[in-house]
Amino acid sequence: MESAAKLCEQTPGPAGRYGHSSLFCPTGFLVLLSFYALHHNPNVWPNPEVFDPSRFAPDASRHSHAVLPFSGGSRNCIGQHFAMNELKVAVALTLLRFELAPDPFRIPVPTPRIVLMSKNGIHLHLRKLL
Numbered sequence: 001m002e003s004a005a006k007l008c009e010q011t012p013g014p015a016g017r018y019g020h021s022s023l024f025c026p027t028g029f030l031v032l033l034s035f036y037a038l039h040h041n042p043n044v045w046p047n048p049e050v051f052d053p054s055r056f057a058p059d060a061s062r063h064s065h066a067v068l069p070f071s072g073g074s075r076n077c078i079g080q081h082f083a084m085n086e087l088k089v090a091v092a093l094t095l096l097r098f099e100l101a102p103d104p105f106r107i108p109v110p111t112p113r114i115v116l117m118s119k120n121g122i123h124l125h126l127r128k129l130l
């Protein structure tokens with residue numbers, strides 16, 4: 001299969017932090033974006049393998065499309081706000097009652113689908129808090 005760069009005409013743009021440039025593709029051309037690659041791109045996220053929640057602090061600056069777990073644009077996830085609210089409630093209520101630790105014998109095997117998933121589930125040990 002020919003690469004997008006060969007099939008599409010590239011127009012150089014201003015060389016900013018994210019290396020912006022434009023691609024003009026033929027009508028009907030299928031374009032897929034790898035969220036995994038975006039979220040692990042060191043040009044977008046320095047030290048991408050490091051767990052650093054401060055990246056998401058309210059005053060942290062980032063490109064408007066640097067985080068795309070729900071995709072972006074007009075066909076993004078319609079459940080995004082519901083999912084985020086449900087997630088926050090579920091995590092908060094769980095952490096109120098339990099301490100969680102990963103099962104060292106059943107490590108998740110990452111498998112990229114539309115979103116990143118675990119092939120063998122996510123196994124945790126729960127200890128009830130007093």
Ligand code: HEM
Nearest residue numbers: 068069070071074075076077078079080082083084114115
């Ligand atoms: C953590 C949870 C979720 C994640 C990470 C997620 C992620 C995504 C992503 C990446 C897409 C775009 C797929 C594409 O590019 O074609 C999408 C689309 C969509 N999602 Fe979600 N989603 C989540 C939860 C939900 C929930 C809870 C609902 C419904 C209540 C939902 C409904 C939809 C629908 C209907 C679309 C298609 C939108 C369209 O094509 O116009 N999602 N989701």
